[in-house]
Amino acid sequence: MTGASATERETALRRLGELARSELSGEVSREEELVSRGRFRESLAKESGRSVVLWLGAAAATAAVAAGVVLAWRAPTAPLTFEIDAPEVARNDYFLVPSTSPSAHVRFSDGSDLTLAPGAQGRISALHAHGGVVGLESGKASLHVVHRPDTRWSVDAGPFAVTVTGTAFDVGWSGASELFELTLRSGSVTVKGPLAGSGIQLDAGHRLVANLKTSQLQIEPLGATAHAPAHEPAEPDPNEATGSPASDTSPPRSEPPASARSAAGTGDARPSWAKRVAAGDFDGVLAEVQQSGLEGALVQGSLADLVALADAARYRGRTDIARKALLAQRERFPASTAARTAAFLLGRLGESDGEGDIAWYDRYLREAPNGEFASEALGRKLVAVQRISGPNAARPVAKEYLRRFPRGSYAAKARELVVQ
């Protein structure tokens, strides 16, 4: 057949596999996922109904119990409600706790509760049958979610989103300091946001601090003293929002998907870089790449390796390495979702260096108009245009932002610009 050696053939097939892996992520939009989930639910109700008929034939009493369960599954459930113990801090679903007031407590009808520290402001953005969305514009809050099988809670803190199933944590966001902080006392959560890429899973007993000004993200065990904090506290700690010792009852971290493993390292017993970054071993990955040669990693590393390397470098403030890893993703895997995300992250890096951010945000918005970071990219572009060219130049961007993301994190700023 051909003159290619077995090694060349193997390399070629692995490269083709990487191409397919990056193109075929299987990701669907949240709307599509909800439709799909609803369809399964309906199918299951029909299947369950058939089962109930059979059970009735076999044993009426048993079937009655089973039917009750089916009805519980099928019954439309009303959205949760909530009560707040300090009515003066709330206007409808919006809350603002004065910095001189004591903390306010919100109790939801599923048993979950939210403690709002002095200075906290935001809103209960949405409530549905199985949870809700808390939007924290500024300040600190503690959320304790009562877990049920279909619990779906999330907290939007500035540009960060924390997805919750059943857990207790303290969260803080300061727009002025661009500082996000999350202390997880029990359970596990997923954090998404500007420095967190497609999501970081955080386990109980850990604190995550993201400083957008310095583009640093740090994860450390609670009570750790080995690392200096990556930030200065944005606001004084509220009494009620103080973290307690970690629960040791949380399950082990789930395995990353197979796609995240390094294809190049399949014969290597060491964990992949992606796995190590997920475990917080940023320094280890950076040390390894510096020892083995950065250029080699940029040219030969798999897409998963490059993503992990860029994450580790960003989290440790090594913008020089992060930029190279992101550019390598775009050059070598131009069709991948990671390459599009890299455009956004290059914008963030450029912003911290004071150069070139708008062009990268524009590129991201062009390549991924409905992407995960579209709102954040357009909002940051808005801020950058205003900073560089003034409010008149920023006004069209503000109008576009409000048209596309009327409830986004930058909506207040955009409105401010539009009415000027």
Added chain:
Amino acid sequence: MALSMTAREPRPMLVPKPPTAEVDDATLATDAASGDPGAYAAIWDRYSPLVRRVLVRSIGPGSEVEDQVQEVFLRFYRNRRLLRDPAALRSFLFAIALRVAASELRSRRIRSWLRLTRDGMLDEQEAPRTDSDAREAVKRLYAILDRLDTNSRLAFVLHYVDGWELTEVAQALNVSLATVKRRLSRISSRVFAGAEADGLLVQYLRDRGVPTEKGRAT
């Protein structure tokens, strides 16, 4: 004093059992087997992305896999009592997903024979570097995979696309390691030859420094 924030008073929720701090796979599977409807929703949330990814990569680009995703979870519901080790929920679902993918691939092959919709002939084109061309390259790769038998195709996808170890591929396909090695050895030559015959794929490989016979010739 408490301020009610909505017109409705808080109402009791439908709670099939006391809340637990965390639910692991074994508990979810046990709850599902005992008929807890909420367990299925939780299993869906946890594993539908994995199942969808397995199906998309196995069946290929340009295919709507939503029906197959539904099929996987319905088969799980119907066969829930066959799961002997509840902690093996993930593997159980994965095995169902592979079977559904294999079934769909066989059905598509029969349909293509009947309708003559896919002849496997590929145009030779040079490849400008755009996203759409990367998508096209993936389509062409899967056109080559379409010529393989279903089990070989799944072995190729698990090993080269998902990056699985050969032992993991063998376990997932329920065959011996030797069989997987033999199968991959046989088909890798065919896939490589198919790629070498396609201008776009040759260009893709050449851009990444992978030599091919055609790349050397040009």
